[in-house]
Amino acid sequence: MNLFSEEKQHFKLPNAELIYIPNLFSMHECKTYFKTIKSETKWQHDDITVFGKTYKQPRLTALFGHTDQPYRYSNITMHPHPFTPTLLTIKNKAEHCSNHIFNTLLINLYRDGNDSNGWHADNEKELGKNPLIASVTFGESRTFHFKHKFIKEERHKLNLENGSLLIMKGEMQHYWLHQIPKTKKQVNERLNLTFRTIN
Numbered sequence: 001m002n003l004f005s006e007e008k009q010h011f012k013l014p015n016a017e018l019i020y021i022p023n024l025f026s027m028h029e030c031k032t033y034f035k036t037i038k039s040e041t042k043w044q045h046d047d048i049t050v051f052g053k054t055y056k057q058p059r060l061t062a063l064f065g066h067t068d069q070p071y072r073y074s075n076i077t078m079h080p081h082p083f084t085p086t087l088l089t090i091k092n093k094a095e096h097c098s099n100h101i102f103n104t105l106l107i108n109l110y111r112d113g114n115d116s117n118g119w120h121a122d123n124e125k126e127l128g129k130n131p132l133i134a135s136v137t138f139g140e141s142r143t144f145h146f147k148h149k150f151i152k153e154e155r156h157k158l159n160l161e162n163g164s165l166l167i168m169k170g171e172m173q174h175y176w177l178h179q180i181p182k183t184k185k186q187v188n189e190r191l192n193l194t195f196r197t198i199n
Ligand SMILES: O=C(O)CCC(=O)C(=O)O
Pocket: 106, 108, 117, 122, 135, 144, 160, 178, 180, 192, 194
């Protein structure tokens, strides 16, 4: 018997399919995975250029993959590291839940409430037409905002909790934007693992 509620939540949205599974990982798994991933990862802190101005990205990142094919987004080129045993275990679980195979993983480390991820869609060509993206949270929970590009009323928030899995699929990356805004609340570190498939 599992004491955790693993109730899958399906959100009915125009032009998107969004599935949220809280407590996919036990508290023990969350703790050990957080520690292992944070210490084993060689973190990058890239510059991003927006409208001609260069800033430090407000979070640390790392890319993992089966190939050595670089991944480019927002003028950043990332070179993948090989998957570690811990990351492969988590990938297997994400694949099982989403019924999809991933070959790439982008990890974000939000160090505190000042770290964030601005409005964007994961619509790089290499991800294919309607990409399925599985996003795992370890550590602090943060609020995920998502809004439809053309329907003003379609603006929502979802708290992504420790040990949860969020699946974005269907036409979501064409019609919606998402972000993790900064917060003034005192928050601890959050690890976010987004599994993707690059063709
Ligand atoms: O941190 C999150 O939950 C979202 C990350 C994200 O949207 C991305 O890396 O593309």
